[in-house]
Amino acid sequence: MSPMDTLSPWRLAGLLVLVATTGCLPEDPLPIHLEPSASARVMVVVPRTLASGSVTEVRATLTPVEGEAAGAVLAGGDGLWQGLVRRIASGGEVEASATVRGDGGEVLAHIDVPSVVTGAHRTALVVLVPRAMAPGAPGAPFIDAVLGSSAEVRPVGEVALRAVAEAASGDGALTYAWRASAGSFSDASAPAPIWTAPEAAGFVTLTLQVTNAVGLGATLDFPVRVARDHGFGADGAAAFNRWPLLVELSSLPSGEVPYGDSLQLQAEGRDEDGDALTYAWTASCDGTFDDANARSPRFTPSTPPSGACGACQFHVTMRDDRGGEHVGAVDVCVVQRLPPIIVSTAQSRTETLGAEPVLLQAVAEDPRGEALTFQWSANTGLLETATQDGTRGEVRWSALSCVPADVEPSVRLTVTNVSGMSATHLFQIRWDDRRCGAFPPCSARWEDGRVTLTADCTTEGTLYIPEGVTFDGAGHVVTAVDPEGGRFQGAVLRNRGDTAHVHDVVVEARGLSERACDAGEAGLSGIRFIGASGSITDSEVRALHQDEGRGACQEGVAIEVRNAQDASQVVQVDVMRNHVAGYQKAGVVASGRVDVAVEDNVVEGGGPSEVIARNGIQLSFGATGQVLGNRVTGNVYSGTGYVAAGILVAGGAYYSGPVCEDVLIQGNTLEANDVGIDLSQAEADGGPLAQSSRLLVVENTLSHDVVANGVPYQAGISDLGGANVISRNRISGAGYARETLPGATFDVDVVADAAAQVAFLTPPQDVAAGACSAALVVQSQDALGNLSALASSLLVVEAQGDVGAVTFFRDAACTQALVPLSGSGAMSLEGPQQEAVFYFRAAQAGALEVQVRGDGVSASQLHVVR
Numbered sequence: 001m002s003p004m005d006t007l008s009p010w011r012l013a014g015l016l017v018l019v020a021t022t023g024c025l026p027e028d029p030l031p032i033h034l035e036p037s038a039s040a041r042v043m044v045v046v047p048r049t050l051a052s053g054s055v056t057e058v059r060a061t062l063t064p065v066e067g068e069a070a071g072a073v074l075a076g077g078d079g080l081w082q083g084l085v086r087r088i089a090s091g092g093e094v095e096a097s098a099t100v101r102g103d104g105g106e107v108l109a110h111i112d113v114p115s116v117v118t119g120a121h122r123t124a125l126v127v128l129v130p131r132a133m134a135p136g137a138p139g140a141p142f143i144d145a146v147l148g149s150s151a152e153v154r155p156v157g158e159v160a161l162r163a164v165a166e167a168a169s170g171d172g173a174l175t176y177a178w179r180a181s182a183g184s185f186s187d188a189s190a191p192a193p194i195w196t197a198p199e200a201a202g203f204v205t206l207t208l209q210v211t212n213a214v215g216l217g218a219t220l221d222f223p224v225r226v227a228r229d230h231g232f233g234a235d236g237a238a239a240f241n242r243w244p245l246l247v248e249l250s251s252l253p254s255g256e257v258p259y260g261d262s263l264q265l266q267a268e269g270r271d272e273d274g275d276a277l278t279y280a281w282t283a284s285c286d287g288t289f290d291d292a293n294a295r296s297p298r299f300t301p302s303t304p305p306s307g308a309c310g311a312c313q314f315h316v317t318m319r320d321d322r323g324g325e326h327v328g329a330v331d332v333c334v335v336q337r338l339p340p341i342i343v344s345t346a347q348s349r350t351e352t353l354g355a356e357p358v359l360l361q362a363v364a365e366d367p368r369g370e371a372l373t374f375q376w377s378a379n380t381g382l383l384e385t386a387t388q389d390g391t392r393g394e395v396r397w398s399a400l401s402c403v404p405a406d407v408e409p410s411v412r413l414t415v416t417n418v419s420g421m422s423a424t425h426l427f428q429i430r431w432d433d434r435r436c437g438a439f440p441p442c443s444a445r446w447e448d449g450r451v452t453l454t455a456d457c458t459t460e461g462t463l464y465i466p467e468g469v470t471f472d473g474a475g476h477v478v479t480a481v482d483p484e485g486g487r488f489q490g491a492v493l494r495n496r497g498d499t500a501h502v503h504d505v506v507v508e509a510r511g512l513s514e515r516a517c518d519a520g521e522a523g524l525s526g527i528r529f530i531g532a533s534g535s536i537t538d539s540e541v542r543a544l545h546q547d548e549g550r551g552a553c554q555e556g557v558a559i560e561v562r563n564a565q566d567a568s569q570v571v572q573v574d575v576m577r578n579h580v581a582g583y584q585k586a587g588v589v590a591s592g593r594v595d596v597a598v599e600d601n602v603v604e605g606g607g608p609s610e611v612i613a614r615n616g617i618q619l620s621f622g623a624t625g626q627v628l629g630n631r632v633t634g635n636v637y638s639g640t641g642y643v644a645a646g647i648l649v650a651g652g653a654y655y656s657g658p659v660c661e662d663v664l665i666q667g668n669t670l671e672a673n674d675v676g677i678d679l680s681q682a683e684a685d686g687g688p689l690a691q692s693s694r695l696l697v698v699e700n701t702l703s704h705d706v707v708a709n710g711v712p713y714q715a716g717i718s719d720l721g722g723a724n725v726i727s728r729n730r731i732s733g734a735g736y737a738r739e740t741l742p743g744a745t746f747d748v749d750v751v752a753d754a755a756a757q758v759a760f761l762t763p764p765q766d767v768a769a770g771a772c773s774a775a776l777v778v779q780s781q782d783a784l785g786n787l788s789a790l791a792s793s794l795l796v797v798e799a800q801g802d803v804g805a806v807t808f809f810r811d812a813a814c815t816q817a818l819v820p821l822s823g824s825g826a827m828s829l830e831g832p833q834q835e836a837v838f839y840f841r842a843a844q845a846g847a848l849e850v851q852v853r854g855d856g857v858s859a860s861q862l863h864v865v866r
Contacts, residue, residue: 009040021513029142037089038118042073042153043082043222043622044098045240048273050108050132055081059127062116064089072282076814080238088118096145098128107133109163113145113164121212123149125159127222129240139233139272140216140242141165141174141325152225153197154775159224162192167212176332179208182226191209197226203236217243219323243324244271256309256333258419260590262300267316269295270618270682275320285334301334315570324631338367339421342413351430355496355595357384357396360427362413364391370417370494377409380404397429399443401463402436402452436484453478453505463491473539474507480509487515491528491560492544500534504526506543509556516547517553524584526553530562536572552611556584562569563592563660567622570595582606587632596625605635605644605673608708609800613637613644616673620650627665640710645680646673646702649695653684661723665697674709676736678731679719688721688751688860695701695724704735715746716832723785726750726833727761727777738832748832752786758852759785759834760861769803769845772814778852780837793829795836797855803865806845815843 042060058081061071067089074081088094096116100109109130118124125148142165149160167174175550178188182198198204203223211217223236224319246250248268252259252566257263269277282735288305301312312332341364344807348359364372374388374393381399388394397411409429416422442457450468453476460483465471471493480492492507518524541558558580561573572595575605580587587603590596603616616632619625627647635644647668651659659681677697681689686804701718716731731747734740738747759778778795782788797818799806808818808825818825827836842848842865851860 001301006456015766028051037087038122038124039088040086040096040116040118040124041082041125042085042096042098043072043080043125043238044076044617045127045129045220045222045238046079046081046100047109047129048275049241050100054102055100055108056103056591057102059099059124060085061097061099062088062094062099062126065092070225084123093117094128096128096147098130099138100130101391106108109133111144113128113425115145116145117149122149123151124149125218125224127238129220132161132365137243139168139270140170140223141210141212141218142242143208143210143220143240144220146206146220147461148224153175154228155197155199155201155226157197159195159197160192160196160706161211162521163208165191165210165218168216173213175211177207178666179207183203187267188248192722195224197224201227204542205236214774216245216326217324219243224857227333229526237323237395240273241275241320241324242272242328244269244275244277244318244320246316246318246328248328250328251332252332256335257301258333259301259304259310259336263457264296264298265314265316265317265330266296269318269326271320271324273322276323278319278321280317282315282317283312283316285310285760287312297816303334304336305334309335316482335368335419336537337419340364340366340372340417340423341413341743342423342425344414345413345425345427346452346850347427350428351432353433353464354402354462355398355400355466356749357398357433358427359394359464360411360413360428361392361394362415362425364393364415364423366391366417368417368419370419373416375416376411377415378409380407380409380441382444382446383411383665386591396446396466397427398446398466399433399441400432400465401429401459401461401719402434402441403431404440416619421839427794428777432505437479442478458463459492460488460508460641462494463492464494464496465500465502467632468499470481470501470503471505475506477506477508481511482513482723488524489522489807491525493527495529495534496523497530498532500529500532502534502536503538507539508543510544511548512541512546512551514553518555521755524553524559526558526580527560528557528560528581529571529573530563531567531571533571533573535576536561536578537576539578539584540761541578541580542646543582544580545582547583549584549606550611551584554612555582556583557585557586559588560586561594561596563594567593570624574599576600578602580604583614585612586615586618588616589620590623591620591627594620594623594625596623597628598630599628601630602628603632603646605633607634607672608636609644610638610640610710613642613674615640615644615648616646616670617644618648618650619660619663620648621655621660622651623660624662626666628664629667631669631671632673633671636708637674638708638710641643641696643678643709643711643713645675645678646670647677648675648677648680648738650680650692652681654682654686659689659693659694660695663693665695668700670700670702671686672704672706672708672735673702674714675718676700676704676716676731677718679717679722679724681718681722681804682723686720687771688784688786689723695722696727698726698728700729702729702731702736703733705733706735706741707741709737712741712744714741715749717748717788718746719748719750721751721784721786723781726787726836727779728837729833731832746832748787750787752788753782753784755780755790755795755834755855756783756857757781758790758829758854758857758859760852760859764863766864766866767840767842769842772809772812772839773863775812775837775839776838776861777835778829780829780855780857787834789834790829790855790857792855793834795827795829796824796853797827797838797840798824798851798853799848799863800851801842801846801848803848806840806842806848809839809841810837812839814839 063069074083109131166864186194581604632646
């Protein structure tokens with residue numbers, strides 16, 4: 001260095017002034033106005049992501065708030081470019097910028113730093129880190145600049161420093177840490193500390209470390225010259241380093257690892273400077289790594305856990321080769337696998353019959369408190385949907401008909417914990433019922449109180465329905481066949497408890513023999529309820545007969561509802577929307593203390609039979625209820641001595657059983673039956689009942705075109721007497737015409753004494769003034785109330801009451817007035833039911849008494865006009 005190079009700026013300035021003074025006349029001084037100026041030693045640390053060979057120019061520019069920008073092209077390489085920028089207008093803030101360009105002049109990186117303070121005639125330190133034009137994903141903080149009050153300092157001198165940095169991720173909070181190879185800081189954790197230089201001259205490396213809220217950091221190393229001669233040395237190194245980012249940290253399996261097994265640890269890092277990364281793993285529990293310095297090592301615990309969870313924390317330290325690091329942690333439980341313990345078991349019975357459920361229960365516990373799962377399986381029969389409440393589980397097992405001959409029923413319980421360990425218990429059940437023959441048990445599932453067939457099936461014995469369960473055929477067919485060497489006995493479907501339901505099943509018989517006649521429980525039936533309430537709906541029973549339809553045994557009932565005649569309670573059963581055909585003895589039977597609703601069924605008797613007298617619907621021995629909207633056809637017996645019936649009501653001492661009372665038979669269609677509706681209830685001598693049974697037979701349609709009964713005897717409605725109401729039924733066909741076979745064919749045939757009264761069959765009415773009433777029906781009867789014809793059918797109807805004018809009509813629209821007769825209306829008792837139907841209309845509100853009289857009898861009824 002020449003002597004001139006060692007002169008400081010203020011010495012040079014003084015020399016220039018001196019020379020100027022000696023060259024001027026005292027009387028003509030030269031006016032010199034020097035604006036104060038500043039300079040800056042600019043260091044640009046180029047990010048290492050830019051290849052050194054791709055950078056061709058680095059320019060630094062300092063732009064004052066007022067004044068022209070000053071700049072310089074910097075010299076250097078290997079990541080550090082530096083130079084002196086002079087003639088900066090001082091006295092205010094300037095903006096410092098740096099631009100890095102490539103071979104083609106393109107901008108590779110750039111940085112702008114505002115609010116840089118420069119002092120007059122001073123050389124500031126400006127360290128800039130430009131950012132690449134295509135930044136990566138946010139990660140470690142970015143140090144934009146370090147600004148110093150002086151580029152060089154005398155020994156023990158001071159430099160005011162200021163860091164400019166940004167948090168690329170996290171919550172924006174930054175912490176600062178300053179280090180130096182010599183000298184000291186006023187506050188090493190402040191963003192703007194004072195650094196005091198050491199006593200010895202030379203280059204000192206200063207390091208700024210910035211860390212964000214999530215522990216990611218960046219460092220900037222740069223040199224500062226400590227000298228006594230105010231020179232501008234350019235020696236020293238600078239570097240910017242962003243710490244690596246941990247992008248993945250996990251274990252497989254996650255959360256826990258069984259003792260004795262190993263787990264795979266996984267770490268994945270990213271370094272934004274492109275540095276190679278190293279990994280170092282440690283564990284807080286005893287065990288071994290296959291390679292603790294691998295990115296994804298395997299760890300095997302060596303000590304069993306002391307509790308439910310042997311907590312183990314794994315730390316991985318990820319480092320670049322420039323001092324940057326990132327530490328992550330993952331927690332894993334080391335668990336010891338232990339099976340559950342089945343503490344207790346119970347079963348409601350050890351032996352059982354068909355459809356007698358066995359309740360199985362168990363209590364279990366897990367040594368580690370893990371959640372338990374109960375799984376039940378059976379080697380035969382059905383399991384209902386199991387229930388579980390924590391450590392308690394239960395299920396019901398049942399077999400409906402039979403179990404295979406070589407199988408002893410058992411149910412296996414498997415209790416499994418979350419770790420996959422299991423304990424088992426086997427429940428044994430002794431089967432005391434029928435063993436299967438040529439056909440396996442019917443395939444079904446049992447859930448939510450419903451047994452549902454899953455396929456057609458064939459059975460050699462009764463299928464029983466568990467208490468309270470619905471047997472849902474799901475449209476499948478159950479076929480009854482004779483067992484090998486024997487005969488089918490009993491019902492195809494039968495209740496076991498006090499409540500049962502049958503829905504959507506097809507029941508049929510195939511090839512049943514008639515080796516002997518059975519009765520009672522052994523008698524053939526399609527669907528039989530005994531002593532049970534419930535319903536039988538939307539099902540079909542067909543071909544329920546023996547000997548290919550030629551069977552003469554008094555069995556083969558399609559649907560049968562029975563209860564003891566002296567039962568303590570009445571059972572209630574709905575028999576609705578079923579279709580029965582091809583039955584041997586009867587379509588639908590309700591007998592004993594039952595209350596049935598037999599509605600909307602189709603009952604097909606199959607036409608004439610010379611071997612057995614069939615009945616379509618039968619209520620007997622105390623049964624009650626209603627028979628509504630059914631279609632009953634083809635119950636005809638061509639033999640002698642008996643008749644078949646479409647609807648039969650039977651009881652009384654003559655049959656050694658109780659009388660059926662309060663039965664409503666309405667809206668049914670009966671075609672081609674020997675007797676359409678047969679009310680066959682009588683005292684012991686066969687005569688009419690001594691008191692009314694209150695049967696109501698109304699609005700049915702009955703027809704029969706031929707005489708086919710062998711007695712012969714045919715009637716649309718036949719009544720042995722019981723003061724029953726038989727009204728407004730429509731009867732047609734030669735088979736029910738009195739003139740076809742006088743004394744053998746009848747429309748209505750009632751056993752009764754001579755007529756002694758006329759009676760209203762319809763109840764009193766409330767009718768609006770001026771409106772047409774509902775029908776009023778009157779009928780002539782004997783003294784007990786049986787239908788009986790008066791000698792003269794003419795009746796007179798009159799009105800009494802303060803209701804204005806009252807007119808009587810023969811039609812429901814009140815358009816056809818009755819024939820006037822002495823201020824009243826006249827009408828006749830018509831047809832075999834000896835009844836008259838009429839209507840009235842009153843002009844104003846009040847009480848109205850309607851009177852009818854004729855042939856020495858009369859009756860009246862009070863009505864209200866509103």
